[in-house]
Amino acid sequence: MDQEKTAKNKRFNFVDAILLIIILAIVGIVIYTSVAPITKQMFSNSFEVEYVMQIRGVRREFNNKITEGDRVVETETLKQIGTVTRAVYSASKFVGTASDGRTVTSDYPGMYDVTITVRATAEMPAGMYEVNSFPITAGKTIPFRVPDFIGEAVCVSISEVKS
Amino acid sequence: MSAKRRKSGKLRFNIIDFLIIVIVLGCIAGVVIRYNIIDRIVLDTKRDEVKISFMVSGMTPQIANAIVDGEEFYVVGTSYTLGKLNEHNITNARIVEANDSGLPVESFDDTLRDVRGSFTSYGVHNDDGFFLGGTMFLAPGKTLTAESKSVRFSLIITEISRVTGD
The missing domain is CATH 1.20.5 (Single alpha-helices involved in coiled-coils or other helix-helix interfaces)
Structure with missing residues (x-):
């Protein structure tokens, strides 16, 4: 009777099946989270790009809030889309009309245009540049944030960085 | 057995x-x-005190006069407390117009007001910036609507500086 009991205990049962499923699931999750990104990176065609964004008419209060080394985050998806390599502040232009009808262009007091150069790793999965799966093209308005500023900028150019 | x-x-x-x-x-x-649950719990409990400076351009004088120092303000449309209004000052609204030569000239409109002030707020201030209450990102350039028991207005944040914290 003891032999019969031992044989019964060794039989593959329902609990063993559940355990096996749980273990397989855990192994699957571990492989998916650790190995998948590495293989994706191995087979991806990523390359370095630099794109330039412009903000027009920024108040003097925001002067120098965007600085080199700031990480750029797109505010709708919260995806990181590169690092600021350069931010140039220049006086905004004021276009006025003189009493004789002439159009006069001069510096706008207290207002600046900001030109931001951002470097990032990009891919081109569907014929256009994507940084962290966020498409970036010239002419696109990008809502973004850096640690000390939040706003919108228009991308004016994007190009691959030759290594 | x-x-x-x-x-x-x-x-x-x-x-x-x-x-x-x-x-x-x-x-x-x-x-x-x-899901970085531990980080989130830590973030939520870590509290830095900051001074949030703001400005409002071209406000109606009646609304500007309804702003009271010391009142608690909230961010409209959210459950976040912006903080206590420390101080504010009201001036005639600054405008820029072209003169006869087409050049910009700064002047002041006495029918409208500019308001500048600051709140004392709490949240997390780290390398990524300031997060009101630990989660709502705020930075200079952010526009939001603030409301107290007596007034509601839209403002733009001009500066966030840490007062105390780690």
């Missing part, structure tokens, strides 16, 4: 129970790591 003994034998803690407990704990640990 009596029924009582068989029953107590069934309830005994065995290797399978142990394995299940280990696996369940492993799953919980995985979820915690995956």
Whole structure:
């Protein structure tokens, strides 16, 4: 009777099946989270790009809030889309009309245009540049944030960085 | 074997129970790591005191006069407390117009007001910036609507500086 009991205990049962499923699931999750990104990176065609964004008419209060080394985050998806390599502040232009009808262009007091150069790793999965799966093209308005500023900028150019 | 003994034998803690407990704990640990739950809890409890400076351009004088120092303000449309208004000052609204030569000239409109002031707020201030209440990102350039018991207005944040914190 003891032999019969031992044989019964060794039989593959329902609990063993559940355990096996749980273990397989855990192994699957571990492989998916650790190995998948590495293989994706191995087979991806990523390359370095630099794109330039412009903000027009920024108040003097925001002067120098965007600085080199700031990480750029797109505010709708919260995806990181590169690092600021350069931010140039220049006086905004004021276009006025003189009493004789002439159009006069001069510096706008207290207002600046900001030109931001951002470097990032990009891919081109569907014929256009994507940084962290966020498409970036010239002419696109990008809502973004850096640690000390939040706003919108228009991308004016994007190009691959030759290594 | 009596029924009582068989029953107590069934309830005994065995290797399978142990394995299940280990696996369940492993799953919980995985979820915690995956969703950075510990970081979030730490972020929520860490409180830095900051001074949030703001400005409002071209406000109606009646609304500007309804702003009271010391009142608690909230961010409209959210559950976030912006903080206590420390101080504010009201000036005639600054405008820029072209003169006869087409050049910009700064002047002041006495029918409208510019308001500048600051709140004392709490949140997390780290390398990524300031998070009101630990989660709502705020930075200079952010426009939001603030409301107290007596007034509501839209403002733009001009500066966030840390007062105290780690």
